[in-house]
Amino acid sequence: xxxxxxxxxxxxxxxxxxxxxxxxxxxxxxxxxxxxxxxxxxxxxxxxxxxxxxxxxxxxxxxxxxxxxxxxxxxxxxxxxxxxxxxxxxxxxxxxxxxxxxxxxxxxxxxxxxxxxxxxxxxxxxxxxxxxxxxxxxxxxxxxxxxxxxxxxxxxxxxxxxxxxxxxxxxxxxxxxxxxxxxxxxxxxxxxxxxxxxxxxxxxxxxxxxxxxxxxxxxxxxxxxxxxxxxxxxxxxxxxxxxxxxxxxxxxxxxxxxxxxxxxxxxxxxxxxxxxxxxxxxxxxxxxxxxxxxxxxxxxxxxxxxxxxxxxxxxxxxxxxxxxxxxxxxxxxxxxxxxxxxxxxxxxxxxxxxxxxxxxxxxxxxxxxxxxxxxxxxxxxxxxxxxxxxxxxxxxxxxxxxxxxxxxxxxxxxxxxxxxxxxxxxxxxxxxxxxxxxxxxxxxxxxxxxxxxxxxxxxxxxxxxxxxxxxxxxxxxxxxxxxxxxxxxxxxxxxxxxxxxxxxxxxxxxxxxxxxxxxxxxxxxxxxxxxxxxxxxxxxxxxxxxxx
Numbered sequence: 001x002x003x004x005x006x007x008x009x010x011x012x013x014x015x016x017x018x019x020x021x022x023x024x025x026x027x028x029x030x031x032x033x034x035x036x037x038x039x040x041x042x043x044x045x046x047x048x049x050x051x052x053x054x055x056x057x058x059x060x061x062x063x064x065x066x067x068x069x070x071x072x073x074x075x076x077x078x079x080x081x082x083x084x085x086x087x088x089x090x091x092x093x094x095x096x097x098x099x100x101x102x103x104x105x106x107x108x109x110x111x112x113x114x115x116x117x118x119x120x121x122x123x124x125x126x127x128x129x130x131x132x133x134x135x136x137x138x139x140x141x142x143x144x145x146x147x148x149x150x151x152x153x154x155x156x157x158x159x160x161x162x163x164x165x166x167x168x169x170x171x172x173x174x175x176x177x178x179x180x181x182x183x184x185x186x187x188x189x190x191x192x193x194x195x196x197x198x199x200x201x202x203x204x205x206x207x208x209x210x211x212x213x214x215x216x217x218x219x220x221x222x223x224x225x226x227x228x229x230x231x232x233x234x235x236x237x238x239x240x241x242x243x244x245x246x247x248x249x250x251x252x253x254x255x256x257x258x259x260x261x262x263x264x265x266x267x268x269x270x271x272x273x274x275x276x277x278x279x280x281x282x283x284x285x286x287x288x289x290x291x292x293x294x295x296x297x298x299x300x301x302x303x304x305x306x307x308x309x310x311x312x313x314x315x316x317x318x319x320x321x322x323x324x325x326x327x328x329x330x331x332x333x334x335x336x337x338x339x340x341x342x343x344x345x346x347x348x349x350x351x352x353x354x355x356x357x358x359x360x361x362x363x364x365x366x367x368x369x370x371x372x373x374x375x376x377x378x379x380x381x382x383x384x385x386x387x388x389x390x391x392x393x394x395x396x397x398x399x400x401x402x403x404x405x406x407x408x409x410x411x412x413x414x415x416x417x418x419x420x421x422x423x424x425x426x427x428x429x430x431x432x433x434x435x436x437x438x439x440x441x442x443x444x445x446x447x448x449x450x451x452x453x454x455x456x457x458x459x460x461x462x463x464x465x466x467x468x469x470x471x472x473x474x475x476x477x478x479x480x481x482x483x484x485x486x487x488x489x490x491x492x493x494x495x496x497x498x499x500x501x502x503x504x505x506x507x508x509x510x511x512x513x514x515x516x517x518x519x520x521x522x523x524x525x526x527x528x529x530x531x532x533x534x535x536x537x538x539x540x541x542x543x544x545x546x547x548x
Contacts, residue, residue, distance in 0.1 A: 006074040008228035036155040041072035043153040052077035058105040059083040065131040082216035093121035164188035182381030205231035245275040256283040264294035271301040272449035290314035295443035303332040315342035321375035336444040341415040348374035369408040441490030447476030467523040468497035
C-alpha cells in the first residue's frame with residue numbers, strides 16, 4: 001500500500017512509463033511524462049523557498065496542467081489547495097486569506113480572475129506562477145515563471161519528509177458564515193479509500209476512468225488517484241459537456257469508458273433527454289454516483305438500458321474523504337418510490353445512527369448519522385471551534401466520530417438508509433415534515449425531469465412554507481394543479497408545496513449539486529412579492545406569482 005499519494009504516479013512511471021495516464025481532448029500524457037513534469041515543478045517549488053507543509057494554491061481549469069500542479073505540490077512536501085476558476089474573485093480572496101499559500105499557480109484562462117483578485121484585495125506574500133506556454137500577467141500581477149521554465153529543473157525524484165499523517169490537500173467548502181471552511185485531507189485518508197475502491201470496483205490498468213467531478217470537489221480525488229493507483233487511463237470530462245447530455249453520452253461512448261463516477265444531476269440529464277439508447281456504452285463496467293439522492297425513476301431508466309452494468313450508490317461527506325458507505329443495486333427497482341439504501345460502511349469506516357445522547361437508536365427509528373473510522377479529517381483548517389463542534393468523542397467507545405448533519409435509519413436488512421438533512425426536517429402547520437420525502441414523491445412523477453423542495457420562513461401560522469422548483473419534461477402537462485393532484489397520490493395533503501416555480505433548469509453549485517440556498521432566495525423573493533401570505537387552503541399555485 002502506498003503511504004503517500006504521489007507514490008501512485010512514481011510507481012506507474014517506474015513500471016510502465018509508456019502507458020497513458022491522462023487523456024485530455026486527445027492530448028495524452030504518459031505516466032513517464034507525468035512523473036518527469038511533476039518532479040521538475042516540485043524542484044522549482046523547493047528551490048524557490050517552499051517548506052514542508054506550505055500551501056500551494058492553483059486556479060487552473062480542469063486540464064493536465066492542473067493535475068501536474070497537484071502531484072508536484074505533493075512531491076514538494078506541500079499541501080495543494082484547488083480553487084474553482086469560475087468562482088467570484090471575492091471568494092478566491094477569502095480562500096487565499098484563509099490558507100496563506102506560498103504560490104498561486106495559474107493559467108491563461110484564469111489570468112483575468114487572478115488579476116481581479118489582486119486588484120480588489122490586499123493579497124500579500126503570494127507569488128504567482130504560470131503553467132501555460134506563455135507568461136501570464138495583468139495590471140496587478142506578473143507570473144514569475146512559465147511552463148517552459150520547468151526544463152531548467154531536474155526531473156529526478158527527491159526524498160520526502162512528509163508522512164502519511166500529513167495534510168495532502170485542503171478542500172474549501174461553503175461556510176454558513178460566508179467564509180469558506182477548509183477541510184484538511186491527509187495522505188492516509190485518501191490512500192485508505194483508494195486502496196479499498198480499486199479493489200472493490202476491480203479497477204485495472206486496462207480501465208478507462210472518467211474524471212467528471214471538478215478538481216475542487218472531493219469526488220475527483222477518487223477519479224484521479226483511483227486511476228493512477230491502478231495504472232489506468234484517466235479521461236477528464238470537459239465541463240462544457242455537463243449541459244449537453246447527448247454529447248456527454250457520446251463522450252462516454254466514443255472514449256469507451258469503463259468506469260463512470262458522477263453526481264446524480266448529470267445522470268438526471270442523461271435520462272431527461274433520453275440520451276442513452278438500449279444497450280449503450282458496451283465498454284462500461286461500472287456506474288457510480290455520490291453527493292445526492294439519485295431519483296429512482298432515473299435509476300430505472302439507466303438500469304433498463306444498461307442491463308449488464310453494475311450500479312453503485314456511494315455516500316459520504318468531504319469531512320470523511322470521498323465516501324464512507326456503498327450499496328451496489330442488486331436488480332432494477334420495481335417501483336419508482338422504492339428507496340435505495342446508502343448501504344454498509346467501506347472498509348475501515350463505520351456508520352452510526354444515534355440519538356441526542358449519542359446512543360444507538362432502535363432498528364427502523366430515525367436518528368442522527370455519525371461516521372467513524374479511517375476517513376475522518378483532522379478537522380477544519382485553523383478553526384478549532386468549528387472542528388470541535390462536529391468532530392466528537394463517542395461516550396461509550398471513545399472513538400472519534402463526525403456529525404454529518406444527516407438523518408438516517410437502519411433497516412431490518414442491516415442496511416443504512418438516508419432520510420434527509422437535519423436542516424431539511426421542518427415543522428409546518430404543526431406537522432413535522434421531511435422535505436426529502438416530498439422529493440421522493442415528485443421523482444415518481446414522469447412529467448417532471450428534475451425537482452427540488454426547500455422551505456422558507458413565514459410570519460404566518462405555517463411557520464415554514466414548502467416550496468417546489470421543477471423542470472418539466474418536454475411537452476408534458478405541468479399545470480400546477482395537475483402536479484399537486486398527482487403528488488397527492490404519494491404524500492399527505494399537508495406535505496403538498498405551497499409555492500411553485502417552473503424553471504428551464506435547476507440552479508447548481510460548483511460541485512454540480514442543486515443550489516438550495518439560491519432556490520430559497522428565489523422563493524423568498526416570490527413570497528415577498530405576493531400581496532398576502534399563502535394559507536394552507538388557498539390554491540396559491542393557481543396564481544401567476546406562484547406559478548412563475
